[in-house]
Amino acid sequence: MSVFTPQGKKRRNNILPYLLALPTLLFVAVFTAWPVLLSIYKSFFLQRMNIAKFRVPTFIGIDNYTNIFTDPNFLKVISNTLYYVLGTVPISILLGFLFALLVNRKLAGRGIFRLAFFHPMIMPMVSAATLWLFFFTPGYGLLNSALRMFGYQGAENWTGNPNLALLSVIIVAVWKNSGYYMIFYLAGLQNLPGDVFEAAQLDGGNWWQILWRITFPLLKRTTVFISTVAFIDAFRTVDHIFVLTTGGPSQASTVLLFQLWQERFENQNVGLASAITVIFIVILLIFTISNFLISEKEEK
């Protein structure tokens, strides 16, 4: 950037750029920066809106945090969140890669195949969940019917079973997101230099070697980008949980953001919800910053 060109100098010491950026700065200040500070502040207070004597906030130091980290329920929520993130992110990225490879070939009806994989992305997560609700239903639910053809005898009620509830939620997220990541890989594949592949083929590399040694490494940047998008999405999307399981049974499918919603809007526990918000922000920041550092390193 030409900071020290005469032109750049001429454009200095002017109030206009500040005014132009002001609307954005203002909204970011009020709805991103301020709420972060507010959450940190409130997380040191006991305040519960549904109990009269706790309505007025009282300072309790770090009690909210110690309560959270000694509560086995919350540790369960953290482990659920980890399972959820690790269950959705790598699988949907891999599927996205696979779909991209499949529909990047010369293929009759390619557009229709792409549409098939991509369409879940266009609908709201809540409607994706209402579609899937029927699949998970006991008895005549489609998933059970399909599995029974393969001799499945197990649990029938997916969303009501503590061992399967989280898996149901993961399945819907994978179904919805894979096609989205496919699009990014498709773009990446189409930007790859063709001559590298010809050379590799002439050298007698088989498709697996080409895929693993050439295609995948060349798409590293794409993969890093998709991982960022996928991780953040996994942390912030809980819409389907509201439809499928409402976090149950007995918190088996409660993840961090859902727990935050529950503490704040069902239990009306402002202090605790603020502490969870802070923890949530810290996790997100650690993730984005380390991700940023990794991709910076890649650049060099």
Next chain:
Amino acid sequence: MNGQFRDQNIFLRIGSWLVTGGTAFLAILWTIPIVWALVASFRPTTEPMKLGDVWFGSSLTLGNYIRAWSLAPFGQYYVNTIIIVLTILAVQLVTIILGGFAFAHYQFSGKKWLFFFILLQMMIPTTALLAPNFSTIRQLGLFDTRLAIALPYFGSAFGVFLMRQAFLDVPRDLVDAGTMDGCSWWQLIFHIYLPPSFPSLIAFGLSSVIWHWNEFLWPLVITNSDLSRPLTAGLVRFTQLGEIGAQWSLLSAATLIVIAPLLIMFLIFQRHFVQSFLHSGIK
């Protein structure tokens, strides 16, 4: 030698068929939910589903759509969603063009820090801040309004970032020529910067519309009546109505009422949609 070649060719062709077959299998698997919902939504209400009988009924009927529409004010939800989405888009277009222009065109002290400050919004998604933002909206006296749903999104770090990138790609000579000709700042935006940046603007607009059309959690906590509730929150409320129970045809109809416009728009503008998603992904 020749025979070996032909063998290899046959292998390649069989392999290619197998892969195509696999692709078709996966594609069918992926579309089962929407196809099933479409079929089920036309099933007569009087024929509840049972084991092995969950697709077509004895006839096709629009009854489920009519009933779903009468059980919940989907028309109102539509109006709300459209107003919210368009309000957000209109304001965002103004803020991101001005912001992007400020950060692309000018040098000013603190620029780097202010830009980093804005990028905070990309690191901490607004959804994560629903509890404190809820208090802010209450204090502003906006609870249960459409404005409350839209307000937190009026500034967009992602949009500013995207527009700044696009504006930086505008050739320097063009900008200098404009400045020489005595263009004012808004003339520079309209005549020099915006025309070549249109694809980015459209890309941003499309992803903004899809994103906010689909949003659920924030509208859920900040609305309390059908006058402001958008489609997503309305649909979830619908699924929790006592009358619904296990009436899958009815639920499918309601779901399709909600997603049909976006899907149809997607079919028409598929190219633009895909490009917009790609575009919004390019760093």
